[in-house]
Amino acid sequence: MRALIDQGVDKVFGYPGGQIMPVYDSLYDYSDKIRHYLARHEQGAIHAAEGFARASGKTGVVIATSGPGAMNLITGLNDALMDSTPIVAITGQVPSSLLGKDAFQESDVVSVTLPVTKWSTLVKKAEDIAPAIAKAFYIANSGRPGPVVIDIAKDAQVGLAEYKHAYCNFIRSYDPNPDIKESQIEAAAELLNNAERPMILSGHGVTISNASNELIELAEKADIPVACTIHGLSTIPSCHHLNKGLLGMHGNLGPNINTNKADVILAVGMRFDDRVTGDTKKYAPDAKIIHIDIDASEFNKTVGSHIHIHGDAKTALSALLPFVNRQKHEAWVSSFDRHNKVEYDRVKKLELYPDNEDGKMHMGEVVNKVSKAFNHDAVLVTDVGQNQMFSVRYFNFTSPRSCITSGGLGTMGFGLPASIGAKIAVPDREVVLFVGDGGLQMTVEELGMIMEYNIGVKIVLLNNNYLGNVRQWQELFFNSRYSATPMTNPNFIALANAYGISGEDVAHRDNLDAAIERMKNHNGAYILNVNIEEMGMIFPMTPGGHGVDEILLNSTEYYKPV
Amino acid sequence: MENQLFTITVFTENQVSLLHQISMVFSRRCLNIESLTVSACSIPGVHKFTITCKSDRAMMEHVVKQIEKRIDVLRAFLHTDDEIVFQEVALYKVPTASVLESNEIEHIIREHGARVLEIQPEYTIFEKTGHTDEVKALFDKLNPLGLRQFVRSGRIAVTKAPVEYVDAFLEHQEKRRKSLE
Incomplete structure (x- = not known):
C-alpha cells in the first residue's frame, strides 16, 4: 500500500478474493489515503480504471484475485494495450509453493497476460513487491503507455519486509523517450x-x-x-x-x-x-x-x-x-469544407432533422442535442457500435481528453464502467455516456458502482432493440438476414430504478429536449432510454477493403466529388 | 515477396518469460521458427537468442521491431546469410560394430571432417559442425549404415559488421542512466 501511495495513487478499482485478501486487509488500514471502488465484475473494474486513466492521464490501478479474477481482466488489458492506456493491474496468485500444481483458483497469469500487456511479472518475495510496483508504474506511464500486470503470490503478500522507498526511472533495456534527430x-x-x-x-x-x-x-x-x-x-x-x-x-x-x-x-x-x-x-x-x-x-x-x-x-x-x-x-x-458541405446536405441534415412521423429518434439528432445541452464541453464516453460512431460524429469537443472510447479493440461493455472511472477522475466535469442496448447489458452490473459511490454520470441509452452495427452490415452485405441481432430488452428504467438511479423513457421526439434538460439539471446519475429508429444506419461509410475515398453516402450511392 | 531464410538475433535481460515474449511475436502471425538457440552472451547479464525463420523481408522487419518493443529486450537484429558467419553442431551415434565392420564409416568421417567424441564397446559418437546442408550430408551417409541417434543444434551466428550495435545501445543507456542520477 505504501508503494502505491508513493506512486501518487489515491484511487483504485477492484474486486477481492481469496488470494488477494492480504492486500485488501492492508487496504483497510490505508482507507484514509486510498479510496477503493468496488466493481461488480473484474471487467468492470478494469474498464473503470481505463476510463479514469484516459480522463486524467494518470495511471489507473485495478486489483483482482487469482484465477477467475485475473482472467476477467484480460479484455480490459487488451483494450488498454490497443488504446495505449496506462494501467497497473495487481493480481493475487496462489502461494509460490503451489505454483504449477493446479491449485484452487490458480491461473498462469503471466503467460496469459504477456500478449495483452506491455509488461507482466510474478512476484514471489515480499521484499520484491515495492521495486516491482515502482517499475510497473514507470513502464505503464512512460513511452507509449500501456497495461502492466503484477501477479503477487500469496506468501509474498503476507511475508514481512521492511518497506524501503522504491523509485524507478531507468530500465537498461528500455528507452521510453528517444532523442529526436x-x-x-x-x-x-x-x-x-x-x-x-x-x-x-x-x-x-x-x-x-x-x-x-x-x-x-x-x-x-x-x-x-x-x-x-x-x-x-x-x-x-x-x-x-x-x-x-x-x-x-x-x-x-x-x-x-x-x-x-x-x-x-x-x-x-x-x-x-x-x-x-x-x-x-x-x-x-x-x-x-x-x-x-x-x-x-x-x-x-x-x-x-x-x-x-x-x-x-x-x-x-x-x-x-x-x-x-x-x-x-x-x-x-x-x-x-466543400466536401463536408455535401456531407451535411446529403447525410447529416437527414440525421439531425428527420421527419419520420412515428417520433422514433435518430442517434445523430440525440447526440447533437445532448452535446449542445452541455455546451459542447462534456467528456464523451461511448460504448461500441452504432452508438459509438454516431457519438463521435455528432458530439462536439472544446477541450482535450474529452473523448473516451474503445477504439482499437472495440470492446462492447466498455462504456458504462469507463464513464464511471472518468467521472471519478474528473468529478467537476460533466461525463456523458452514449451506449447501445447491447453494450449496456454486457456490463450493466456496474450500475451498482454508480449506486454505491453516487457517481453522477449522464447515461443516454440509444435503444433500437437491435445490435445495430451488426444489423447494418447484415442489411448491406448479408441480404438483410438478421441473424441474432434483434433483442428482447428489459425495462431499463425499472432496472436503473432498482439501483436507485433516476431516469426516463423518451418515446417520442417531441419529448426529447425536455428530457435532456431534466437529465442535465438532475443532481447525480440519470439515464435516458431513447427510443431509436430500428433501421438506422451510420453513413458515410467506406466499406471494408475499399479505398479511403470510396465512400457510400447511403446504402447504394457512392460519393462522386465534383 | 519471396520467402527466404532470415536469422534474427535478440539481446535480452536474463529473466523469466523472455522466451514466451519472443515466441509469441512469431506465433500470433503463424510463423514457424526453424531453429532457436539461447545462451548467455559476452555482456554480463545479457542473453542472446539466435532464431531462424523463413518469411519475407517486410514481415521479418516488423517481427524484429515488435520483439524489440518488449520491455526486457535490449535490441533485436535481422540478418541474411551473407551478413553473418554461422554454424550448427550435430551429434551422430552409431554402433561400434558398424564402425569396425569395414573402413567405410572411417572414410566418411574423414571426408566430412567430423570428429570422434566417445567410443564405447556398444556405440561410437561423432560430432560435426557446419552449415545445415553439411550436417545433413553426413546424416545421409551414416543413416544407411545403422545410425542410432542423431541430433543437431539450432544455428549460432556472429555478424560480419565492424560495429557491435548492442554495445552502442548499452553505452547510450549508460549515459542516460548517469544523466538521471
Whole structure:
C-alpha cells in the first residue's frame, strides 16, 4: 500500500478474493489515503480504471484475485494495450509453493497476460513487491503507455519486509523517450514548407503527450488542415476553422477524400489503423508521409512513410515549429469544407432533422442535442457500435481528453464502467455516456458502482432493440438476414430504478429536449432510454477493403466529388 | 515477396518469460521458427537468442521491431546469410560394430571432417559442425549404415559488421542512466 501511495495513487478499482485478501486487509488500514471502488465484475473494474486513466492521464490501478479474477481482466488489458492506456493491474496468485500444481483458483497469469500487456511479472518475495510496483508504474506511464500486470503470490503478500522507498526511472533495456534527430525535423520541415496540399492527422499520441497546443500552433502557422482519428478527437476544438473532422470508415468526407489528394501528410501519434486507411494499396497515393510516433514498431507497419520522427509528439512538434514557414493554403483548406458541405446536405441534415412521423429518434439528432445541452464541453464516453460512431460524429469537443472510447479493440461493455472511472477522475466535469442496448447489458452490473459511490454520470441509452452495427452490415452485405441481432430488452428504467438511479423513457421526439434538460439539471446519475429508429444506419461509410475515398453516402450511392 | 531464410538475433535481460515474449511475436502471425538457440552472451547479464525463420523481408522487419518493443529486450537484429558467419553442431551415434565392420564409416568421417567424441564397446559418437546442408550430408551417409541417434543444434551466428550495435545501445543507456542520477 505504501508503494502505491508513493506512486501518487489515491484511487483504485477492484474486486477481492481469496488470494488477494492480504492486500485488501492492508487496504483497510490505508482507507484514509486510498479510496477503493468496488466493481461488480473484474471487467468492470478494469474498464473503470481505463476510463479514469484516459480522463486524467494518470495511471489507473485495478486489483483482482487469482484465477477467475485475473482472467476477467484480460479484455480490459487488451483494450488498454490497443488504446495505449496506462494501467497497473495487481493480481493475487496462489502461494509460490503451489505454483504449477493446479491449485484452487490458480491461473498462469503471466503467460496469459504477456500478449495483452506491455509488461507482466510474478512476484514471489515480499521484499520484491515495492521495486516491482515502482517499475510497473514507470513502464505503464512512460513511452507509449500501456497495461502492466503484477501477479503477487500469496506468501509474498503476507511475508514481512521492511518497506524501503522504491523509485524507478531507468530500465537498461528500455528507452521510453528517444532523442529526436534534428536531421529528421529539418527534412520534415522542408517537406511541409514545399507542400501545396499538406494535411495533419492527429492521433491519440497528441492527447497522451499533451501536445494539443503545439499541434494547433503548427497548424495555424502553416495553415494546414487537421483531421482526427477517433482518439485524436478533442485534440483540437470541433469549432476550430482548421479542424476538418474525423478520419476513417465512418469519418467525414473532407478528410477522407483529401487524404488521397494531399501531397504531404504529417501523422502525429497515430498508427494508420485499418479502420482509418481502408485499402492501404489505395491510400494517400500522392503523399509523402511524415510519421511522428514514440513507438518505432509503428513505422511502416501498415502504411509506408518517408520520414520517421521517433519520439514524443509534444517534443517533436515543438522542435518542428520554428522550422516551419508561415504559409497560406486557402484553396486547399476550403476544399475540405466543400466536401463536408455535401456531407451535411446529403447525410447529416437527414440525421439531425428527420421527419419520420412515428417520433422514433435518430442517434445523430440525440447526440447533437445532448452535446449542445452541455455546451459542447462534456467528456464523451461511448460504448461500441452504432452508438459509438454516431457519438463521435455528432458530439462536439472544446477541450482535450474529452473523448473516451474503445477504439482499437472495440470492446462492447466498455462504456458504462469507463464513464464511471472518468467521472471519478474528473468529478467537476460533466461525463456523458452514449451506449447501445447491447453494450449496456454486457456490463450493466456496474450500475451498482454508480449506486454505491453516487457517481453522477449522464447515461443516454440509444435503444433500437437491435445490435445495430451488426444489423447494418447484415442489411448491406448479408441480404438483410438478421441473424441474432434483434433483442428482447428489459425495462431499463425499472432496472436503473432498482439501483436507485433516476431516469426516463423518451418515446417520442417531441419529448426529447425536455428530457435532456431534466437529465442535465438532475443532481447525480440519470439515464435516458431513447427510443431509436430500428433501421438506422451510420453513413458515410467506406466499406471494408475499399479505398479511403470510396465512400457510400447511403446504402447504394457512392460519393462522386465534383 | 519471396520467402527466404532470415536469422534474427535478440539481446535480452536474463529473466523469466523472455522466451514466451519472443515466441509469441512469431506465433500470433503463424510463423514457424526453424531453429532457436539461447545462451548467455559476452555482456554480463545479457542473453542472446539466435532464431531462424523463413518469411519475407517486410514481415521479418516488423517481427524484429515488435520483439524489440518488449520491455526486457535490449535490441533485436535481422540478418541474411551473407551478413553473418554461422554454424550448427550435430551429434551422430552409431554402433561400434558398424564402425569396425569395414573402413567405410572411417572414410566418411574423414571426408566430412567430423570428429570422434566417445567410443564405447556398444556405440561410437561423432560430432560435426557446419552449415545445415553439411550436417545433413553426413546424416545421409551414416543413416544407411545403422545410425542410432542423431541430433543437431539450432544455428549460432556472429555478424560480419565492424560495429557491435548492442554495445552502442548499452553505452547510450549508460549515459542516460548517469544523466538521471
